[in-house]
Amino acid sequence: MDSPAHGAAVSADDFGLKGPRGWAFRGVRVEAEPGALVAVEGPSGSGRTCLLLALTGRMRPTEGRAEVGGHHLPKELGAVRRFSALGPVTGVNELDPALTVAEHLRERALLQGRYDGSLRALLRPRTVRAAEAQARIDAALDAAGLDLATLPKGPRTSVRDLERLEALRLSVGLALMSRPRLLAVDDVGMKLSDVERALAWELLRSITREGTTVLAVCTEAPDDALRVTTADAGATEGTDSGVGTDATTTDTTDTEKGADDALAEAGRA
Template sequence: MDGPRGAHISAEGLGLKGPRGWAFRGMDLQAEPGSLIAVEGPSGSGRTCLLLALSGRMRTTEGSAEVDGLPLPRKLAAVRAISALGHVPGVNELDPALTVAEHLRERALMQRRFDGSLTELTRSLLRSRADRRAGARRRIEEALKVAGLDPAVLPKGDRTAVRDLERLEALRLSVALALIGRPQLLAVDDTDLKLSAADRRAAWALLRSVAADGTTVLAVSSQAPPDATTVRTGVSAATAPHSDDPVADRAESGDQDDDSAGTHEGTASEKNERDAQRGTSDALAETGRA
């Protein structure tokens, strides 16, 4: 990437209340541009709602926050314009039927249409088709390099379907897609979910390298690495009073993915996850997800 500029993030007493109660409350954060920020907490504690709020996708209820000097929730659209979502289950998921190449082409096309000022867009349209394609290829190649994803080593190269990717490969693809837009803030959910110890280290190394390249990274995890700026969400909805934290249940939007349902069938944990999925849908509808 060619010198991306990260966003400074600050928050004081930030809280979000949905139809089932508080997703999170009393969150404080100060992070410099290019920081690696881990949102740490148990499933059901409001981590994903906090991630979405700080990236301009959910409207907070109380407290104050700024992203690159833009106040939230007043400047939601402006914050969305400088931020990008990686993997966020239920909000920004990869299509399992599409190939890696199809995802990349689609994102590059969308970026060319909707990114930048009107002047920049006009200038882009005046370039030849060959120049536009070359520009899109450069962006894709830069993003893939930073994300550490080499399509050539995939089973079918860039024609590999998302359903055939390993979890770490899918994470790298989602990060690459987000980086095509050269955001100041990258937000990623479920960073360490269902990864082996080695893959977990690789995932954090990936996000660390993105931050080192200049982009501020905000990542949800169950356990933050020691070198990250860490903000911790509250107790799990499984142990908190129902009236105090339940939107947080699926404020956790993706704390478990589809595979986990079969692994923990019938357990209390799985029930919490199903409740959580409903909670985030409610919260998104209530708080104004973009």
């Protein structure tokens, strides 16, 4: 099993998920080492987000096998959820536009301290706990490349006033506060310019360089990512990530209705 200090290896074979009205995705195969950048590629409605949620333990697959960080799916969904984290996922894990950046950060730090800490940690003086929470916030924002001083109103900036790339960085920073072994990000390039899209992918690469495995949904994968496509039937060869792994999918027969149904179920969970 992978060390908790490192990213999670991800493997799947003949992996599929069926919703009430059809398959969200089917026949997926992937082999990725810890610290890999895995791009889940395909058009909107092809089951990309459902695959992302299934591999992070948020949705229960219907067929095939998968192993994430040494834990088997679907038997160990809870274990995978504990060491994986979601960035922005539409309808499942979105920023609240009415809250400020500071409010999001304080809320996440409070949740991390309450649910991830030991009883002994909770009994430490409030000043010590506050300093540790701030240190965790600072480290996560640094890793996400978000400088609060550059925002229109600093940490008091409302989420609705953030640029798209800034919102992505905030979502990723919030996810990194749990120090995950596996980070999942949906729709990486959505509404970004070419320059912003390149910066978003560089952000995800920098996270993998620190050892965290990244799963990222996109319309078009960069050349250096392991490519998993949910778009077409047949096999598509993956690309070399620099860590000696590859990823392919076979016989994908996704339907947009099946993916929508499965996502709706995840949003209610």
